[in-house]
Structure formats: structure tokens, C-alpha cells
Amino acid sequence: xxxxxxxxxxxxxxxxxxxxxxxxxxxxxxxxxxxxxxxxxxxxxxxxxxxxxxxxxxxxxxxxxxxxxxxxxxxxxxxxxxxxxxxxxxxxxxxxxxxxxxxxxxxxxxxxxxxxxxxxxxxxxxxxxxxxxxxxxxxxxxxxxxxxxxxxxxxxxxxxxxxxxxxxxxxxxxxxxxxxxxxxxxxxxxxxxxxxxxxxxxxxxxxxxxxxxxxxxxxxxxxxxxxxxxxxxxxxxxxxxxxxxxxxxxxxxxxxxxxxxxxxxxxxxxxxxxxxxxxxxxxxxxxxxxxxxxxxxxxxxxxxxxxxxxxxxxxxxxxxxxxxxxxxxxxxx
Numbered sequence: 585x586x587x588x589x590x591x592x593x594x595x596x597x598x599x600x601x602x603x604x605x606x607x608x609x610x611x612x613x614x615x616x617x618x619x620x621x622x623x624x625x626x627x628x629x630x631x632x633x634x635x636x637x638x639x640x641x642x643x644x645x646x647x648x649x650x651x652x653x654x655x656x657x658x659x660x661x662x663x664x665x666x667x668x669x670x671x672x673x674x675x676x677x678x679x680x681x682x683x684x685x686x687x688x689x690x691x692x693x694x695x696x697x698x699x700x701x702x703x704x705x706x707x708x709x710x711x712x713x714x715x716x717x718x719x720x721x722x723x724x725x726x727x728x729x730x731x732x733x734x735x736x737x738x739x740x741x742x743x744x745x746x747x748x749x750x751x752x753x754x755x756x757x758x759x760x761x762x763x764x765x766x767x768x769x770x771x772x773x774x775x776x777x778x779x780x781x782x783x784x785x786x787x788x789x790x791x792x793x794x795x796x797x798x799x800x801x802x803x804x805x806x807x808x809x810x811x812x813x814x815x816x817x818x819x820x821x822x823x824x825x826x827x828x829x830x831x832x833x834x835x836x837x838x839x840x841x842x843x844x845x846x847x848x849x850x851x852x853x854x855x856x857x858x859x860x861x862x863x864x865x866x867x868x869x870x871x872x873x874x875x876x877x878x879x880x881x882x883x884x885x886x887x888x889x890x891x892x893x894x895x896x897x898x899x900x901x902x903x904x905x906x907x908x909x910x911x912x913x914x915x916x917x
Contacts, residue, residue, distance in 0.1 A: 711828025722820025786855035825854035
């Protein structure tokens with residue numbers, strides 16, 4: 585089926601392009617003849633202008649979709665091709681303002697590695713910022729199309745930001761390659777079940793951390809709600825951390841050895857970053873939800889009908905209990 589489908593699609597694409605070209609040429613020729621009736625050289629000028637515009641379109645499309653030249657990735661730091669690859673990387677990456685040799689004329693492997701360390705700090709800072717946002721998006725908008733769309737857009741924004749940090753000139757095809765490569769290295773992209781425990785472990789550990797345990801005392805009726813929100817937020821934040829760190833690692837590859845270690849290093853760093861994010865976000869989320877629940881409870885108690893001369897004993901008891909509970913909640917808020 586696949587062998588038959590691909591030739592059909594190629595033939596269909598060629599036929600569509602030919603028909604489009606013929607139709608466009610006929611229309612341009614008709615317009616040129618019409619303009620020639622107004623002035624002898626108007627038709628020729630129109631055709632030259634149309635040809636120039638098409639050439640400019642093709643040239644700009646070539647510049648946009650042209651893949652930058654890349655030397656072969658060395659096997660390791662001691663490979664003979666490392667010097668050439670280091671020079672190429674130094675030409676393409678911007679010099680970080682904090683680099684001690686920003687304007688160095690000779691940019692060797694040592695210069696490149698130092699510059700990458702500074703760029704890595706910026707990339708991790710951006711990753712933590714976007715992952716923190718996605719923690720709250722996952723917590724409050726879980727299982728909604730808005731939450732999914734917002735999280736995805738934030739991840740795309742993060743990928744572009746990290747890619748831009750490491751390249752002076754951005755290229756659409758190169759960015760698409762980085763994006764696709766990061767997606768392929770994400771958990772469950774090809775649904776390998778043996779990967780699931782590795783990625784679930786940091787999420788569970790973060791959701792049941794000591795910080796969360798102190799915020800959810802035993803017997804708290806809101807514990808299931810808190811845990812549900814924390815789990816959703818932690819999962820979203822962890823995936824965002826993985827996207828950012830994998831993208832940064834791909835942009836900082838200097839050898840095949842680095843490429844083979846991307847998943848292992850990214851998983852470890854994402855788990856560590858998730859702990860920091862949860863530690864910072866849990867108190868904010870807990871206080872926000874607790875205050876919202878208290879406010880909602882007080883407003884609900886305000887709707888209880890107050891006692892009157894003709895009310896029964898049951899109504900008096902309900903009204904008294906509502907006032908007492910509302911008074912306690914206000915004192916503890």
C-alpha cells in the first residue's frame with residue numbers, strides 16, 4: 585500500500601504544479617496582450633515585472649527553507665574533526681555577554697564550551713520560567729482544550745527561545761528539525777512502556793513531597809482536590825522541563841557522545857528542576873485554593889435564611905450553625 589501511495593502522491597503533485605504553471609502563464613499572457621493595446625511596451629514590461637517577482641519569491645523561499653551547512657558531528661572530543669566543528673559552532677552561536685573573551689579573534693573548542701555554559705544557564709532559566717507557568721496551567725485548566733493549547737504554545741515558545749539563544753541566524757528548517765528531534769525524544773512519543781516508570785517516578789515524588797505533606801494535614805477534606813491539582817500541574821511542568829532541557833542539549837551537542845546521553849541527562853535534570861518548581865508553586869497553589877474555598881463557603885453560608893418569628897426549630901438550628909461556622913471561618917482566614 586505504501587509503495588503504491590507514494591508514487592501516486594508524487595505524480596499528483598507534479599500534475600498540480602504543471603496545471604498551475606500553465607494556468608498562471610495563460611493569465612499573464614492574456615494580461616500582457618491587454619496591456620499592449622494601451623502601450624506597445626506595456627505588455628513586455630508587465631511580463632518582466634512578473635518574472636522578477638517570481639524569481640524574488642523563489643529566491644526568498646530558498647533562503648527561508650535552505651538547510652544551513654553542518655559539518656559531520658565528531659565521535660568525541662578527541663576526534664580530529666572536533667576543531668572544524670568547534671569553529672563552525674563558534675561562527676553560528678552568539679557570544680554571551682558574560683563570556684570573559686567576548687571579542688576573541690581565535691574561537692577554539694575551549695571558547696565554545698565556555699560560551700555554551702553561559703547559554704545553558706539562560707536556557708535553564710527560560711525552561712524553569714515556562715515550566716512554572718505550565719504548572720499552574722495544568723493545575724487549573726487540566727483536561728480542557730484551553731489548557732492543552734496553552735501548554736503546547738508555551739512549549740513551542742520555549743523551544744524557539746532556546747533555539748534563538750544558540751543561533752545568531754534562525755532557519756525554519758533547522759528549527760523544525762530541532763523541534764521534531766525534541767519531540768521524538770519525549771516520553772511516549774513512540775509508546776515504549778518501559779519508559780513510563782522512569783518518568784512517573786519524579787512526578788509522584790514531587791506530588792508527595794514533604795512540602796505537600798505539610799500543607800495537607802490528615803483528615804483534610806480538600807486533600808483529594810489538592811492532590812489532583814498537584815499531580816496535573818506537576819505532570820505538565822515535568823513535560824515542559826523535558827522539552828526545554830532536551831532542546832538545550834540538542835543545540836549544545838558537540839559530539840556523537842553528547843547525542844547518546846541526551847535522554848539520560850535530560851531526565852535527571854528535569855526531575856531535579858521539577859522539585860524546585862513544586863517547592864515554589866505548592867504554597868502559592870495551596871493558599872490560593874484554601875482562600876477560594878473559604879470565600880466560597882462563607883458566601884454559601886450567607887444564603888442560609890435567617891431565623892424569623894414564624895420559623896421552626898429546625899430552621900433555627902440550621903441558621904445558628906451557619907452563623908457559627910461562618911464566624912469560625914472568618915476568624916481562621
